[in-house]
Amino acid sequence: MKAAKLLFQVPTPLPTRHPKLQLLSPLDELLWAVIGLLLTVSGVFIEVSLSLPVGWPFDWSNMQAYSLGSTLQVGVVLLIACVGGKNAATLSQIAYLALGLSGAQVFAQGGGLGYWQEPTFGYLLGFLPAAWLGGYVAFRQPRRFDAIVLSCLIGLLVIHLLGLVYLSCLALFGILNEGWWSAVLQYSFTPLPGQLLMVCAVSLIAFIFRRLLFY
Numbered sequence: 001m002k003a004a005k006l007l008f009q010v011p012t013p014l015p016t017r018h019p020k021l022q023l024l025s026p027l028d029e030l031l032w033a034v035i036g037l038l039l040t041v042s043g044v045f046i047e048v049s050l051s052l053p054v055g056w057p058f059d060w061s062n063m064q065a066y067s068l069g070s071t072l073q074v075g076v077v078l079l080i081a082c083v084g085g086k087n088a089a090t091l092s093q094i095a096y097l098a099l100g101l102s103g104a105q106v107f108a109q110g111g112g113l114g115y116w117q118e119p120t121f122g123y124l125l126g127f128l129p130a131a132w133l134g135g136y137v138a139f140r141q142p143r144r145f146d147a148i149v150l151s152c153l154i155g156l157l158v159i160h161l162l163g164l165v166y167l168s169c170l171a172l173f174g175i176l177n178e179g180w181w182s183a184v185l186q187y188s189f190t191p192l193p194g195q196l197l198m199v200c201a202v203s204l205i206a207f208i209f210r211r212l213l214f215y
Helices: 002-007 027-041 073-101 113-115 121-138 145-171 180-189 190-214
Strands: 049-052 059-071
Touching: 027 073, 027 113, 027 180, 049 190, 059 073, 059 190, 073 113, 073 121, 073 145, 073 190, 113 190, 121 145
Parallel strands: none
Antiparallel strands: 049 059
């Protein structure tokens, strides 16, 4: 009898390695989506730069700003994904693309339905999967700095992959007004080092935010 009882006894589940994530409420996600939209719109007008002291030995009272060759937009997309989650980040980018294609001058070169012919439009389309994937990876584990860094790198990779595919399609159909290789250099290789520095900054900011907000 005792043996049969042991045989049919439901095993006690083992404790999970990581505590259960505190999910954001729909209101929180909506709030982060609005914040993401506003930051994305304003980020197109802000060029990222790095201030360094001039001369040797360093004179910290004499600083010079060096452009990193990129606007703040990519950093905003990655940041909202890491702190607001995949739903909020994706919703903010859907709203941003809809706003720009409807005619609002929120893209780097303006806006409107004809913007699909611009060589940078593929990178803008890359914001959507980058936001979703970045948010998904960042929230798989609670407040892991390495997970946040990985999510930012994945998001950046997706943006550039979609941008390169789109450039190739424009070149294939004769819509690209410049050489394919020169476009790749201008829109991918030149801003990439600065965007990698942004990944470092965004990862640290997102990690601090997640610690302060307890999720």
